[in-house]
Amino acid sequence: MDFSEIKGVILDMDGVLWRGDYPLLDLPDFFSRLKSLGLQVVLATNNSTRSVPQYLEKLNGFEVVLGPENIVTSSMAAASYLSQKYPSGAPVYVIGEIGLKDTLREWGFYYSEAEKDVVAVVAGLDRNLNYHILTRGVQLIYHGAEFIGTNPDRTFPSPSGLTPGTGALLAFIQAATGRDPIVMGKPEPYLFQLSLQRMGLPSSQVLVVGDRLDTDILGAQRIGCKSVLVLSGVTTPQEIAVPNPAQPHSIVPDFILNNVEELPGLISNADEI
Amino acid sequence: MDFSEIKGVILDMDGVLWRGDYPLLDLPDFFSRLKSLGLQVVLATNNSTRSVPQYLEKLNGFEVVLGPENIVTSSMAAASYLSQKYPSGAPVYVIGEIGLKDTLREWGFYYSEAEKDVVAVVAGLDRNLNYHILTRGVQLIYHGAEFIGTNPDRTFPSPSGLTPGTGALLAFIQAATGRDPIVMGKPEPYLFQLSLQRMGLPSSQVLVVGDRLDTDILGAQRIGCKSVLVLSGVTTPQEIAVPNPAQPHSIVPDFILNNVEELPGLISNADEI
Numbered sequence: 019m020d021f022s023e024i025k026g027v028i029l030d031m032d033g034v035l036w037r038g039d040y041p042l043l044d045l046p047d048f049f050s051r052l053k054s055l056g057l058q059v060v061l062a063t064n065n066s067t068r069s070v071p072q073y074l075e076k077l078n079g080f081e082v083v084l085g086p087e088n089i090v091t092s093s094m095a096a097a098s099y100l101s102q103k104y105p106s107g108a109p110v111y112v113i114g115e116i117g118l119k120d121t122l123r124e125w126g127f128y129y130s131e132a133e134k135d136v137v138a139v140v141a142g143l144d145r146n147l148n149y150h151i152l153t154r155g156v157q158l159i160y161h162g163a164e165f166i167g168t169n170p171d172r173t174f175p176s177p178s179g180l181t182p183g184t185g186a187l188l189a190f191i192q193a194a195t196g197r198d199p200i201v202m203g204k205p206e207p208y209l210f211q212l213s214l215q216r217m218g219l220p221s222s223q224v225l226v227v228g229d230r231l232d233t234d235i236l237g238a239q240r241i242g243c244k245s246v247l248v249l250s251g252v253t254t255p256q257e258i259a260v261p262n263p264a265q266p267h268s269i270v271p272d273f274i275l276n277n278v279e280e281l282p283g284l285i286s287n288a289d290e291i
Numbered sequence: 292m293d294f295s296e297i298k299g300v301i302l303d304m305d306g307v308l309w310r311g312d313y314p315l316l317d318l319p320d321f322f323s324r325l326k327s328l329g330l331q332v333v334l335a336t337n338n339s340t341r342s343v344p345q346y347l348e349k350l351n352g353f354e355v356v357l358g359p360e361n362i363v364t365s366s367m368a369a370a371s372y373l374s375q376k377y378p379s380g381a382p383v384y385v386i387g388e389i390g391l392k393d394t395l396r397e398w399g400f401y402y403s404e405a406e407k408d409v410v411a412v413v414a415g416l417d418r419n420l421n422y423h424i425l426t427r428g429v430q431l432i433y434h435g436a437e438f439i440g441t442n443p444d445r446t447f448p449s450p451s452g453l454t455p456g457t458g459a460l461l462a463f464i465q466a467a468t469g470r471d472p473i474v475m476g477k478p479e480p481y482l483f484q485l486s487l488q489r490m491g492l493p494s495s496q497v498l499v500v501g502d503r504l505d506t507d508i509l510g511a512q513r514i515g516c517k518s519v520l521v522l523s524g525v526t527t528p529q530e531i532a533v534p535n536p537a538q539p540h541s542i543v544p545d546f547i548l549n550n551v552e553e554l555p556g557l558i559s560n561a562d563e564i
Contacts, residue, residue, distance in 0.1 A: 144422065145422050146421075146422065147421060147422040147425075148419075148420060148421040148422075149417065149418050149419065149420040149421070149455070152420075152455060152459075153451075153454055153455055156446075156453070156454075156455050156459075157451075157452050157453065157454075160452070160453055172466045172467055172469075173429075173467050178426075178430075179430050179433070180429070180430065180433055181426055181429075181430075182422070182425060182426055182429050182463065182466075182467035183467070185466055185467075186425075186429075186463045186464075186466040186467040187463065188466075189462040189463055189465065189466035190455065190459045190460065190462055190463040191459075192462065193445045193455075193458055193459040193461075193462035194445055194446050194453075194455035194456070194458075194459040196445075
């Protein structure tokens with residue numbers, strides 16, 4: 019592959035850059051090498067609960083200084099999607115945490131529960147979820163509001179064990195309304211499309227790096243980006259070692275690395291060949 | 292059909308006997324006519340939130356005096372199902388309201404959240420539901436507890452509009468665990484099996500009466516009971532007027548009545564022919 023085409027990278031965070039609070043590589047060195055290769059960088063996450071300042075603070079804790087332009091979340095993809103229909107904002111009903119609520123507000127979307135007003139129900143992980151919150155969302159969708167989900171993840175790891183994710187919450191609303199959500203996060207295209215737009219690059223000039231076949235790599239294939247699977251997260255070498263004849267259309271990354279720290283080498287060495 | 296075979300009737304309540312707080316017929320007269328025909332009666336409901344005393348009180352408000360032996364709920368079907376595996380009771384994790392919690396306790400099943408103890412997660416409608424309650428259920432199922440749902444209903448009508456039902460809550464847990472629940476209520480067989488057992492009658496001697504094709508009538512077919520659809524509830528005459536060629540196996544009741552008050556006449560007239 020001709021890596022001289024590559025002008026930008028979209029990086030997943032958890033399982034690629036860190037696991038929880040532990041960095042998986044020398045992060046300051048990694049980002050300075052990407053910079054010296056002249057690559058644009060976007061960190062793209064399905065997580066809708068954290069705000070951009072929270073991510074920048076986390077990166078700062080690892081001695082990495084990036085700007086808000088380097089972060090794209092599924093909350094931002096939802097706000098961007100909505101602003102194409104309602105450029106000057108609109109009333110929405112939000113099920114979610116601060117990352118989603120703040121982002122929608124910044125883009126001009128304000129909270130409402132009124133049937134006559136609400137144009138969309140935007141649902142993301144909400145650990146303060148209760149029956150009343152869900153019921154209002156269901157009733158608003160019943161009355162015609164659009165149903166938007168931030169991400170499809172059905173579980174996520176937490177210190178207390180595996181924990182229900184946005185996908186479980188969406189399944190509740192789906193069952194009660196009979197309606198499918200428009201989902202913003204990977205493997206759907208919206209999050210990556212916003213990342214490309216942010217860099218001002220076509221998909222042919224961007225590499226997607228992640229640790230999950232069914233979100234990162236599948237999502238990359240869908241928007242036409244080359245993909246790099248790293249084995250530092252949830253995917254084991256065994257899962258990708260042998261093509262599965264029962265799944266002829268299984269998801270295959272363009273490159274596989276043990277750790278994302280090999281990425282600058284891959285790109286610069288290939289340039290020299 | 293030879294109605295002299297019929298020794299018992301299983302009646303749905305809402306949409307058959309009453310709608311909310313309004314009786315759909317002269318209830319005291321109806322039950323005395325069933326009694327004079329020598330028929331055993333069970334009122335069977337998918338609703339897990341109310342206790343048997345609450346139902347008897349509601350019937351009393353309509354001047355109908357029945358005993359606890361005449362009421363079967365999906366909570367009781369869950370307790371009965373569990374007691375076949377654990378005759379002397381066991382620790383269970385309960386998501387539900389008073390009808391479910393009281394019933395399980397009466398059958399010897401006591402509440403626990405401990406992974407090493409809990410044999411089953413029993414989930415029914417809980418209008419005090421929150422994320423923490425759901426998460427604990429998900430984690431216990433992950434650790435091997437059986438997953439039991441009281442009923443499959445995805446919505447139910449309420450004064451504030453259509454409201455999410457047990458089926459929506461089960462979809463949440465299903466999405467997060469990847470496991471399907473064993474469901475007690477109609478159209479699954481457990482609720483009706485318990486009703487037959489209560490009467491001590493085989494299915495060939497029992498008529499099932501209800502207002503829903505997809506729960507009451509389908510459930511009756513599955514256990515081998517003849518069925519009567521009444522048009523006083525959710526099913527409209529239009530829905531059953533014309534066989535649907537797109538659904539060759541659509542659900543067809545044995546008899547159709549406008550109102551359940553015609554039932555004693557149907558049974559006694561047929562006897563006389």
